[in-house]
Amino acid sequence: MSVNKAKGTAWESLIVAYLREHHNPSAHRNVQMGRLDIGDISGLYLHALEAKAEKTITLSDYIKQANREAINAGEPFGCAVVKRRMKGVADGYVVRDVATDVRLMNRLKDAEEILRDIAPTVYEDFDKRHREAA
Structure with missing residues (x-):
C-alpha cells in the first residue's frame, strides 16, 4: 500500500x-x-x-x-x-458548497418549526440542549 x-x-x-x-x-x-x-x-x-x-x-x-x-x-x-x-x-x-448548506439549514429550520408548533416544551428542551457556543 x-x-x-x-x-x-x-x-x-x-x-x-x-x-x-x-x-x-x-x-x-x-x-x-x-x-x-x-x-x-x-x-x-x-x-x-x-x-x-x-x-x-x-x-x-x-x-x-x-x-x-x-x-x-x-x-x-x-x-x-x-x-x-x-x-x-x-x-x-x-x-x-453554499447551495448544499442552505438546503441543509432550510431542512433543519423547517424541522425545528414543526417541533416548536407541535411540542413547544420539547422544543425548548431541545433548543437548550443543542445551544453551544463555538
Missing part, C-alpha cells in the same frame, strides 16, 4: 471512530465502487462523506466528488471531511 493510501485509510478510520463515539455507533467505511462510489464513509446523518487527507487541498474537486457520491448513495447532502495538518478529527473541516 502506498504511503498516501495509508494516510487516507488512517484518516477515514479516525473519522469513523469519532462518528461512532459522538454521533452514530454504526458509522463505517464503504467499499469503493468506481464511478458509482457512494462516499468513503456512511453514518453521518443524511450525508455521503468524502474523507480527504492531502497536502494540497482542492476544495472544488472535493465538493464535486462529494455531491456526485451523495446522489449515488441516495443521500440529500454531500460533504468533504478535510484533515487539518497536525490536528485530530475534531479539528478537521467539514466542507460543502
Whole structure:
C-alpha cells in the first residue's frame, strides 16, 4: 500500500471512530465502487462523506466528488471531511458548497418549526440542549 493510501485509510478510520463515539455507533467505511462510489464513509446523518487527507487541498474537486457520491448513495447532502495538518478529527473541516448548506439549514429550520408548533416544551428542551457556543 502506498504511503498516501495509508494516510487516507488512517484518516477515514479516525473519522469513523469519532462518528461512532459522538454521533452514530454504526458509522463505517464503504467499499469503493468506481464511478458509482457512494462516499468513503456512511453514518453521518443524511450525508455521503468524502474523507480527504492531502497536502494540497482542492476544495472544488472535493465538493464535486462529494455531491456526485451523495446522489449515488441516495443521500440529500454531500460533504468533504478535510484533515487539518497536525490536528485530530475534531479539528478537521467539514466542507460543502453554499447551495448544499442552505438546503441543509432550510431542512433543519423547517424541522425545528414543526417541533416548536407541535411540542413547544420539547422544543425548548431541545433548543437548550443543542445551544453551544463555538
